[in-house]
Amino acid sequence: MSSQEHAKRIQVPFESEETIRNLRAGDALLLNGTLYTARDAAHKRILEAADRGEDLPIPIERQVIYYVGPTPPRDGEAIGSAGPTTAYRMDPYTPPLIEMGLGGAIGKGYREAKVKEAMKGHPFVYMAAIGGAGALLGKRIKEAQVLAYEDLGTEAIRRLVVEDFPVIVINDTEGTDFYEVAQAPWRKAGDKA
């Protein structure tokens, strides 16, 4: 299963729809290439711009959005600490982006049923990075450039260039949820609400 020693190197944006469909819940990946950052406020603005028929600040098709609000960089560094934020806050905005062709998103935590439903029709994977490992993940980001919504500060949209950025596939195109699969053997009491 998902030890990073067996991780697959994957190019982002994803090369094809086939690449996305071939990813399986539980796969450990090392992402290489370009990611775009966006959190709640930026998602809202992207969708408002799409509604008005305006050009979007980032490409969507087969791209991967990273839910992150980094700390400020020190002199000479690309970025500060940069771990994932909780993904469910983006749930209201994710299905329309999946329909527009978004290939994946990186965050942490459970996604709601509507997002998993939207993934059935379009190739999209939800991946988790280790929540709270901000220093370690920040070091895997080699370039960062603010592209849009600079007034949002840490929540502005950034273009990131990453090298061997470690993630685990949580929700795949076949409808498997890795959190459910991984927790079930260890559950003795209590239920996931």
Added chain:
Amino acid sequence: MRDVHVDQITKAVSEMCQSAGVTLSDDMLEALQKAHREEESPLGRHALEILLENAEMATGSALPYCQDCGFSVVFAKLGQDCHVIGGSLTEAINEGIRQGYGEGLLRASILKSPIDRENTGDNTPAVIHYEVVPGDRLELAITLKGGGSENMSRQAMLKPADGVEGVKRFVVDTVANAGPNACPPLVPGIGLGGTFDKSTYLAKKAIMRPIGQFNSDPQIAELEKEMLVLCNETGVGPQGLGGTVTCLWTPIEVYPCHVTALPVAVNIQCHANRRREVTL
């Protein structure tokens, strides 16, 4: 009367923010190491290895441990024979946060208003809990409280008939529901009794207690031990990837309550449990 100047307070708060933002306290680091030794799931152990590596990397390169540098929550115990001079105590604390977050390159996450949602830019204001105590000292304890885990916290006004079993169920459900959203392994602070507001205050106060220091009431200490076992039976595991260590520690604070009531609050703390304290 003993004098404490506001400049001393500001300096101490700034230093605590910068240090806490980067380096976990010793008790927390030891708890993560113990979790790594005891976790039975290979994937859970792998997640803990990454967290320990992150802790080392943060300290080694003076980078924040987590990018969410939290809401600054301060517990201030002001001795009744301690005299703050040179300005306002609240302002001195907020100035310390302003300086600490700025100099430490910590992320500013606080908004002026929950409606307009414009960032204040310097992580102020803090949430400050004041307590007046005997003595001539000023004790300041601070936590940089992450938003992801705070969002998974809950409070319930249980019926007295629900009893201690109802309390256990509520805590376990809250932890299971938080799952990977809250960045486990967790420290759920539990507040039991008081009024609605007092229970949530107690829950926050509980997470300030050093890990391993049980409640001084033996009955509550037993409940803390049992609660830890129950929470770890959820199988959530480190990062929600399954395993035997969902929680590191389940501290409980208790207060008398009304005859009609059984208030319980669970304030979830993530593994980025960043606390400091100082006595001036």
